Amino acid sequence: MRTTVRLDPEVHAAAEQLRRERNIGLGEAVNELARAGLAREHEVRPIQFRQRTASVGLRLEVTNIAETLELLDQFDAEDEQ
Numbered sequence: 001m002r003t004t005v006r007l008d009p010e011v012h013a014a015a016e017q018l019r020r021e022r023n024i025g026l027g028e029a030v031n032e033l034a035r036a037g038l039a040r041e042h043e044v045r046p047i048q049f050r051q052r053t054a055s056v057g058l059r060l061e062v063t064n065i066a067e068t069l070e071l072l073d074q075f076d077a078e079d080e081q
Contacts, residue, residue: 007030011033014033015029015030015033016029018032018033056075
């Protein structure tokens with residue numbers, strides 16, 4: 001299939017480099033780069049999430065959200081003074 005596309009300069013440079021290294025046409029180089037990108041998209045990457053905690057000097061029961069927010073507001077007001 002013949003299609004006209006505009007390549008960003010860095011994509012064109014990568015395709016040109018691959019074309020020269022493998023002695024292939026520009027279209028074939030672009031196809032190889034696209035296939036490599038598609039293959040990477042399907043790789044499963046583990047999620048790197050770590051919960052960070054910090055001591056604020058309070059122990060709160062958070063079953064009552066309104067009460068907890070009020071306690072935190074009082075704590076903030078004490079820090080401002």
